[in-house]
Amino acid sequence: MFVDWKPTVKGHGQNGRYVQRFEVVRRSDAKRISREDLEEYVERLRERYPDEDFKLGRVVFEGREYYVVSKKSYRRVDGRVRWAKGRIPIYFDLEEQRVFVPISYVRKRRRLASYIVFRTLGALGVSRVRYLKTEDRR
Numbered sequence: 597m598f599v600d601w602k603p604t605v606k607g608h609g610q611n612g613r614y615v616q617r618f619e620v621v622r623r624s625d626a627k628r629i630s631r632e633d634l635e636e637y638v639e640r641l642r643e644r645y646p647d648e649d650f651k652l653g654r655v656v657f658e659g660r661e662y663y664v665v666s667k668k669s670y671r672r673v674d675g676r677v678r679w680a681k682g683r684i685p686i687y688f689d690l691e692e693q694r695v696f697v698p699i700s701y702v703r704k705r706r707r708l709a710s711y712i713v714f715r716t717l718g719a720l721g722v723s724r725v726r727y728l729k730t731e732d733r734r
Contacts, residue, residue, distance in 0.1 A: 602619055603620045604710055605620070606618075606707075615730070617727075618726060620710075638652045647671075648680075649671070666684075668680060685701075
């Protein structure tokens with residue numbers, strides 16, 4: 597279900613002239629994530645994006661307990677069901693302090709998965725970005 601994957605994020609410098617690459621790395625002073633931290637994070641997401649219906653779930657997989665930050669997979673618009681786009685669940689193993697994203701989401705939407713992991717772990721105070729390289733677009 598899970599494989600090791602190092603998320604990278606692409607940015608632009610000097611009005612888009614240069615492409616900059618960053619990777620997500622664990623902070624040296626990273627705090628331990630607790631269930632309360634995840635609940636607070638989901639509550640902040642709900643306040644900021646009330647239409648998205650973010651939730652915190654609990655899943656047991658192969659005897660291990662994971663907490664899942666996700667949002668509803670569909671919503672009703674004008675009486676019809678619309679599937680949500682940009683829905684990528686993030687699994688947290690609080691015992692080992694590891695974070696997982698299902699490989700199917702990484703294969704299909706790698707850039708979006710990288711960005712969501714980057715934002716989520718940054719908001720929880722666990723990670724930072726490390727500069728990799730700059731490429732000239734000329």
